Amino acid sequence: DAGVTQSPTHLIKTRGQHVTLRCSPISGHKSVSWYQQVLGQGPQFIFQYYEKEERGRGNFPDRFSARQFPNYSSELNVNALLLGDSALYLCASSFRDASYEQYFGPGTRLTVT
């Protein structure tokens, strides 16, 4: 079975631009979570979606938004990019909530110049 997939792998954007990152969960998983990892730190939770509804939101500004589609894939959108948004963005897939094992995709490395 395919694991969690993310696209694109790498992305370079300019300050003020908008970016969309995509994630496809493991087949049969209905939960997708997004995490931001800056260099030297552990991943920080951004959003979680289950059955197309937002179930959790981390401490991130409104410039960050996400959605989940009927096929359970997900998009993370970031508007008005700042230099500080440069990070590795990770998507996690699980059957349901935090009590279930989470599986991570390879990540999208975003560089904002």
Place this chain on the structure above:
Amino acid sequence: GIQVEQSPPDLILQEGANSTLRCNFSDSVNNLQWFHQNPWGQLINLFYIPSGTKQNGRLSATTVATERYSLLYISSSQTTDSGVYFCAVGLTPDYKLSFGAGTTVTVRA
């Protein structure tokens, strides 16, 4: 939220040595996972271990939920064990995992 502390922050080993990584957490959890982050950034699942003991080859893990800690053991370390090891915890009805800051392991030949 749940606080997660990992120790030590850095570990340098000679190939063949054994080591223990520790994860302390501040509240009851019903998910605890250990990950190895490869050089390309992907988090590789090592153990899903909210309680008890598991072994997988040269790696093993123990979680004592009542005392709020988990240990990851690496035996006969190899250079391929190098990387960052993360502990992450979760608790229903929350949906997120809370991560520690990681332990950076360097295994020298």
